[in-house]
Structure formats: structure tokens, C-alpha cells
Amino acid sequence: MSAPFVLAVPSKGRLQENTEAFFARAGLKLSKAGGARDYRGTIAGLDNVEVAYLSASEIASQLARGFAHLGVTGEDLVRENIADADKRVSLIEGLGFGYADVVVAVPQAWIDVRTMADLDDVTTGFREQHHMRMRVATKFVNLTRGFFQAHGITDYRIVESAGATEGAPAAGSAELIVDITTTGATLAANGLRVLDDGTILRSQANLVASKGADWSPQARETARVILDHIAARARANKYREVRTRFRQCDAALLGEAHSRYGVEAPFGGPTSSGMLTLHCPPGQLYALASFLREHGAETVSVVSLDYVFDRENPLFAKLEAFLGQ
Ligand SMILES: Nc1ncnc2c1ncn2[C@@H]1O[C@H](COP(=O)(O)OP(=O)(O)OP(=O)(O)O)[C@@H](O)[C@H]1O
Ligand SMILES: O=P(O)(O)OC[C@H]1O[C@H](OP(=O)(O)OP(=O)(O)O)[C@H](O)[C@@H]1O
Ligand SMILES: [Mg+2]
Incomplete structure (x- = not known):
């Protein structure tokens, strides 16, 4: 068996709770076989991943040494504990907690x-x-x-x-x-x-990648799968899905919705019967629904998204750029 992929996460307090919730929302369930005092864990469905529970400052040091591939820790600890931090680690994404x-x-x-x-x-x-x-x-x-x-x-x-x-x-x-x-x-x-x-x-908690870790092809593939989950969840959080159907909808109207409300049309323009699916930033939903009705829509429905999987994965692209091909 090849060496495990190591994901280092905080072992206590607010950062641990927030980190577990963050991965769970991305569809990655961290679990410790031995209960709360066990400092090794796994991710359901990702057999070669070893989750290492460490103190937040220790995570920064382990990433600097290449003992973990990815880790979650505060930017303050990265900048304090790692000399030449930008050469040795990459801050892949701010996680929106641990401010x-x-x-x-x-x-x-x-x-x-x-x-x-x-x-x-x-x-x-x-x-x-x-x-x-x-x-x-x-x-x-x-x-x-x-x-x-x-x-x-x-x-x-x-x-x-x-x-x-x-x-x-x-x-x-x-x-x-x-x-x-x-x-x-x-x-x-x-x-x-x-x-x-x-x-x-x-500072805030960040998902951090180590340059010095053993980035075998298998480790890169594991990182791609983890980052694919996270990116899909991040994209889903940015939008709500809006559906409607009306004949008057055309490219000009979609262009206007895009520039006024930041709306995306992930599956293109309306179908031949006028069905339309849009992704809209949460703060613009009411304005968009009003706009669509003013232009002829009878009904506009809105649902939350769990995941939006795109072909492009900006997080993995950032990791690959950092590691070099
Ligand atoms: N109110 C807060 N108090 C402490 N840390 C916070 C707070 N808010 C965010 N953080 C972040 O949490 C991280 C510190 O976490 P933690 O206290 O577990 O770290 P540690 O270095 O292991 O410290 P300790 O010596 O307490 O074990 C830092 O990145 C810090 O910026
Ligand atoms: O601006 P505030 O909201 O007051 O937060 C800042 C304080 O919180 C933290 O201590 P904490 O109580 O978490 O104890 P710690 O020393 O164990 O980290 C930190 O070390 C600061 O002292
Ligand atoms: Mg502390």
C-alpha cells in the first residue's frame, strides 16, 4: 500500500467544530474510530486519507515540514510559524471562520x-x-x-x-x-x-497545502477529489437556483439579468418551451423574481443548492499551479 494522504485538522475548540462542520457540508465526513480522545481519523469513502488531529500551531509546522498534504489552520499561525511561508505552503481558500x-x-x-x-x-x-x-x-x-x-x-x-x-x-x-x-x-x-x-x-482559518509533502500521483488525485467536494459546496453556497418559464425570455433579457443581478444561466438560455434555470446570488433573489414577473413570468420558484459540480475546479487549479506540473 502506498503512503497515506494526510489531512491535518484542529484537535480542539471552536476551530475543530467549525472544521468538521465545514467538511461535512462539503460531503466529507470526518470520523474518529476511537472517540474524542483519538487523534487519528478517517474520511468516509476516501480510504487512503489519514486525518491527523493536531493543535492549530502544530498544523502550521507539520505543513511546513511536509508531514501533512493539506491542513486547516489560521493564517496568523502560518505567517508566524513558517519562514518564507509563501514558498512552503499555499493558502488555498479562506474558510469563513476563525476570524x-x-x-x-x-x-x-x-x-x-x-x-x-x-x-x-x-x-x-x-x-x-x-x-x-x-x-x-x-x-x-x-x-x-x-x-x-x-x-x-x-x-x-x-x-x-x-x-x-x-x-x-x-x-x-x-x-x-x-x-x-x-x-x-x-x-x-x-x-x-x-x-x-x-x-x-x-486572519481566518484557511485550507492550506504543503509544498514539501509526498505529492505522488495518487496523493494529487486524492487532493483533487477533496477539493472537488469543497469547490462544489462553495459554488452552491454562492447561489440559489431559480426556475421559471415564459415565452418572452430571450438572450437580451438574460444579459440584462446577468448585469443587474449577477445571475448565471448554467445550462444556457430557455428551452424550446421557455423553461429557464438560473443561478442567482441570495441577496438578489427578490429583485430578480420581480424583474422576471415584470417581463412576463407567471411563477418563479427558488431552491437552495447542495452542490454545483463544475468541470473547472479553481481550488485544484490553484494547488496544481503551486506544486508545479
Ligand atoms: N477568539 C479566539 N481565540 C483564540 N484563537 C482564535 C480566536 N478566534 C480565532 N482564533 C484562531 O484560532 C487559532 C488558534 O487556535 P488554538 O487556540 O487551537 O491554537 P493553538 O496555537 O494550538 O493554541 P493553544 O496554545 O491554545 O493550544 C488561530 O489561528 C487564531 O487566530
Ligand atoms: O477579542 P476577543 O473576542 O475578546 O477574543 C480574543 C481573546 O480570545 C482568545 O483567548 P481564549 O479565551 O480563546 O483563550 P485561549 O488563550 O485558550 O486561546 C485570544 O487569545 C484572546 O485573548
Ligand atoms: Mg488558543
Whole structure:
């Protein structure tokens, strides 16, 4: 038997739940034979796939080393943990969950410090006054270094923080922090404020491919099947299916529906009896139904789509472009 195809997914918390739901919606059911504490799983119907349940940061490292073919993890962890990330992994698609911003936050009491340029000024003053550099508490050491360097800030020192980073300024172990925020509640509760231009990265969970994995023809075929499921579901989510039948429908009317409402006609124009199937963005359904009735339709029905399989698979095309032929 050939080596398994490894899909790495988060082993706990919100990311795990969201990831399992995401694959399930795409028709890929992840299951663990040994229950919740089993860190190996399978995908029903895909025999050579091994699902590896790992922490989100470990997934980034495993992808960088080529120990997993595909994985789900946050872009923040990819950028923090992988040097030269764009050469070693490819972010195939943002998954629409796990949103978090990596930000520079300072005590609210620093009323004169609004921007990174202001911060640059006070770091220099702080060093002269206190004979030590300002301390930045973070677990995002690399992202912080890169961002501070891009803003020309050099008078600071990083204090590595494993958790509860937002508490560091009040505890006196740092002057400011770099950490993730989603709702802003934790920053506010700790009397901190994000600098106006202090957002380092807007992160979300991504489907990530590894360059260094063993991309045998069989592994590529497995990736194609997985990405085909995901692309079909993504395409289905973007549209509702609209059906109607009326004689006055012609190419000019379809052209107008396309430019006004973003409507696609996946099976071409109306049939000889005037039957028409359209795909319409959800937000435009009422406007489209009104438009069709104004032009002669008696009835317009709308249904949700589960999957739309296209010949083209943009996700697999992106993977192939990244891996090279
Ligand atoms: N409110 C949030 N808190 C923590 N992580 C979040 C939040 N929202 C989104 N995320 C994302 O989830 C990922 C972190 O997941 P998780 O905490 O499981 O990671 P980890 O690196 O394994 O951390 P841990 O040390 O807690 O095990 C990151 O990509 C992060 O951006
Ligand atoms: O902006 P907010 O919505 O307040 O979210 C941000 C906070 O949430 C996370 O911690 P979490 O409580 O998940 O604990 P963790 O340290 O175990 O990740 C994260 O580390 C931040 O501290
Ligand atoms: Mg965490």
C-alpha cells in the first residue's frame, strides 16, 4: 500500500467544530474510530486519507515540514510559524471562520499614542528616560518583528508570552502587547486599545497545502477529489437556483439579468418551451423574481443548492499551479 494522504485538522475548540462542520457540508465526513480522545481519523469513502488531529500551531509546522498534504489552520499561525511561508505552503481558500486580527495594543491611558509613528516616538523617549527598552508581550514574535521593522521601530524588546497576554501591561511585565482579537472584549477588559494603524494581519482559518509533502500521483488525485467536494459546496453556497418559464425570455433579457443581478444561466438560455434555470446570488433573489414577473413570468420558484459540480475546479487549479506540473 502506498503512503497515506494526510489531512491535518484542529484537535480542539471552536476551530475543530467549525472544521468538521465545514467538511461535512462539503460531503466529507470526518470520523474518529476511537472517540474524542483519538487523534487519528478517517474520511468516509476516501480510504487512503489519514486525518491527523493536531493543535492549530502544530498544523502550521507539520505543513511546513511536509508531514501533512493539506491542513486547516489560521493564517496568523502560518505567517508566524513558517519562514518564507509563501514558498512552503499555499493558502488555498479562506474558510469563513476563525476570524481574528493580530493587533498592536497599548494602554488606553496613553492618549497621545494613536499610531505606529506615535509609538516610535514614545519608544525612543522611554529608552532615554528609563534606560531600558519598551517591552512588548506577545506570542507572535516573528509577526511583531516584521511589523515593527516595517514601521522603523527598533527601541523595543519582546517578552514572550504563553497566554493571558492582555494582562501583561497591568501586571507590569510589559508596556504594550501584540495579540489576537475578535470582538475586542478582552482588550477592553484589560484597559487596552488598538493603534489606528496597528492591525498586523486579518486572519481566518484557511485550507492550506504543503509544498514539501509526498505529492505522488495518487496523493494529487486524492487532493483533487477533496477539493472537488469543497469547490462544489462553495459554488452552491454562492447561489440559489431559480426556475421559471415564459415565452418572452430571450438572450437580451438574460444579459440584462446577468448585469443587474449577477445571475448565471448554467445550462444556457430557455428551452424550446421557455423553461429557464438560473443561478442567482441570495441577496438578489427578490429583485430578480420581480424583474422576471415584470417581463412576463407567471411563477418563479427558488431552491437552495447542495452542490454545483463544475468541470473547472479553481481550488485544484490553484494547488496544481503551486506544486508545479
Ligand atoms: N477568539 C479566539 N481565540 C483564540 N484563537 C482564535 C480566536 N478566534 C480565532 N482564533 C484562531 O484560532 C487559532 C488558534 O487556535 P488554538 O487556540 O487551537 O491554537 P493553538 O496555537 O494550538 O493554541 P493553544 O496554545 O491554545 O493550544 C488561530 O489561528 C487564531 O487566530
Ligand atoms: O477579542 P476577543 O473576542 O475578546 O477574543 C480574543 C481573546 O480570545 C482568545 O483567548 P481564549 O479565551 O480563546 O483563550 P485561549 O488563550 O485558550 O486561546 C485570544 O487569545 C484572546 O485573548
Ligand atoms: Mg488558543
